[in-house]
Amino acid sequence: MTVAEPTTDGTYRDRIVAVEPGGNEHIAEADRHGKPHQLFWTWTSPNLEFATIFVGMLSVLAFGMTFWQAVAGIVVGTGLGAIAHYFLSARGPLHGVPQMVLGRLPFGFKGNAVPAVLMSITAGVGWFATNSVSGAFALSTLFGFGPLIGLVIIVLLQTALAFFGHNLVQAFERFSFPVLAVIFLAASVMIFVHADIGNASVAAEGVGGLGGFLLTVGTSFGYAAGWTPYAADFTRYLPSSASPARTGFYAAAGLFTACVLLEVVGAAAVTTGEASLADPTGSFTAELASPLAKATLLAIAVGAIAANAINVYSGAMAFVTIGIRLPPHVARALVTVFFGVAGFIVAYLALPDAAHSYEAFLLIIAYWVGPWLGVVFADQYLRRGQAVAGFLYDRSYTNWNGLLSFAIGLIGSVVLFANQELFVGVIAKAVPQLGDITFFIGFVLAGGAYLLLCRSKIAAERTVTS
Template sequence: MAVAEPTTDGTYRDRIVAVEPGGNEFIAEADRHGKPRQLFWTWTSPNLEFATIFVGMLAVLAFGMTFWQAVAGIVIGTGLGAAAHYFLSARGPLHGVPQMVLGRMAFGFRGNAVPSVLMSITAGVGWFATNSVSGAFALSTLFGIGPLVALIVIVLLQTGFAFFGHNLVQAFERWSFPFLAVIFVVASVAIFAHADFTTPVAAEGVGGMGGFLLTVGTSFGYAAGWTPYAADYTRYLPSTVSTARTGLFASSGLFLSCVVLEVVGAASVTTGEASLADPTGSFTSELASPLANATLLAIAVGAIAANSINIYSGAMAFVTIGIKLPAHIARALVTVFFGVAGFLVAWWALPDAAHSYEAFLLIIAYWIGPWLGVVFADQYLRRNQPIAEFLYDRSYTNWNGLLSFVIGLVASVLLFANQEKLVGLVTRAVPQLGDVTFFVGFLLAGGCYLLLCKSKIARERDAAPVTR
């Protein structure tokens, strides 16, 4: 059954201080604005934060890599995540809908609720809490206030930006970019000046191929964690913009910011002061007092920049599940809900913030790997097929897409996971593999989708006119 797309009414346009109406509707041409180059700072600013630095610190401290081994793993993992971000971002101007709405083609309207819920929890609660804690500790250290008070300030600011919606979030990323870029460039130069790139491998680290694959996995998990948001920030661009430029600016901002700060994190460990017990303090200990204070402020601002995107897209994914709310305030209401939920989780995590970060990064990759496999396989099979009539059709099903995702996720985790409380069967027998769950999940889910869904999509393609 063909269903017309619900669309925006052309009143939002490029207004910044205005609550974005609606939820996940198609963006009408009257509301389209902006240029692809704005995506560079949209995807640079949210990664100029301490969580990015900590990925590089983990590579050396926890995974037992030398500095140069860490650099190689970071570039590979981030490059894979950025490549996925390129292709998904490029679809936004063409289709004019959020990323998780596009996912309805691969999973069906109801089946898509599974990855949408996973994304809502990951972004609106998991990442929101993780970044809120790092920002709160930075603010607490800088101004000498209690961590809980600092957390409340951080949460209120980032929830406020997300509540107003797309245009204010994009504007804040643009406004914060120069400050964050200057501070982190200066701090990076200072860290590199004290670094010793010949420092031997940490004795307590994993080491070897296993440690390298863990480095690739966490770097990929961090970068690919943004991919379920990709089209959310390109759907307002005019439909006539270059899709290649759209993908290039989005992916280059993501790749550059992640690689630079993760490499800086790895370099900071070689100064001899780094500690997983106090990562923020050990990172800033090598900086002169004024620069250390400016860096702490940048960490707090970077957390707000990241979480404005996290909570906005987390709320967008939740709305996509299909729960009916007042249309004109659906996304804004859900944003407040996730702000409260994320605050409670962050408050609970304050006493031991660093302990579970490694596991969190890998777990993100566990579900995003098979999700990307299904989404890209669907995109390949549907090339040139018009899809607008299916996106809001509640009767549209594609259960084999969800089955492919579940097969890829369950099989890869049971066989290849490498967590403190869950070690896969293959990993237990061959521990030097490290953790390749995300690679296996991607390939297995994508392969299953190609096999199980090819004939269904071929029938749909035959019944539809060809488009670009």
């Protein structure tokens, strides 16, 4: 059985200061607007923040890479994440639905609740808390009040943006882009002026070797690919006639440019000799002249808001996709407030030890995103050219082998290859120089399992719908 798509009513269009109605409905053509090039700042602005810089700092301080080794790992990991973002973003204008609604194809309506919940927690709570803390400390340092006051300010602003919804979030990313770009570019120039990029001694205490390189690839991939479960959320409002290639390109280019630039700057900052994981924000701005340091702290706060407006918006969107029945006109907006409160609580608890678990968090994102991408891309390959609209809102549609494939990829890769402080996989323990390649293995295992287990089902559906 196939079910007609619920659609928006054409009243939202390009209104900015208006609460986006509904939840996860298909976007009617009357509400479509915008051009693909706007996606460049949509995905640049939220990555012009300190969390991005910290990935680069980790590559040298924690993983033992020299500057140029870090650059190579950052480019590889971010490039892989950007490629995934390209293909998922490109689908938005054609289907006009959020990314997690498209996830009902490979997982079924009920099975899709598993990745949707994972995304809700990762985005609406995990990333929300991580970025809120960095923004709070930036405001605290800049204005001299306590971190808690800074946290309250940050949370209220970013939750308000997400509450109003898609158009206001997009507008904020657009107008914050030039401010963030200019400040971070100036800060980057000054960091490189003081950097000693040929200094290998700062990398002596890290993991080093192949393991350190793969950890760098893994964390930079986890950071970039962490946005992929949101991809279609911000392309679904484009007209259905929008070019998929241009849509994917601008989304991927914005993500890649911002992540690589600031992660490389983070790696360079470590070579100044001032960087510390105990006070990453303070040590990063220590080499900057006072006016630029203050401007950078302000940019860190604005960047945190830019990132979390997207995080809490899409986290709420994913939660609505689970299928819990809420008042349809305000479903997403109500859930946004819930995640704003939950994220605030987690961020408040994290204030005393903000940087402690960031490395583990990035890798854990990659643990589930890797097999999720494997299943999604395998399904996209098998369904190429197939009409899929009738399956997206059908509560009876199942694809349990898709969830099984995801579980095979996730569990198999973690048990064998995870390399965390609390758990080391069987192969990772035997061959520690591998570092952590869990996300690669998870992608391959899940994608391969899906191709084997679901090919006949999708072939049968293609026959029925053709």
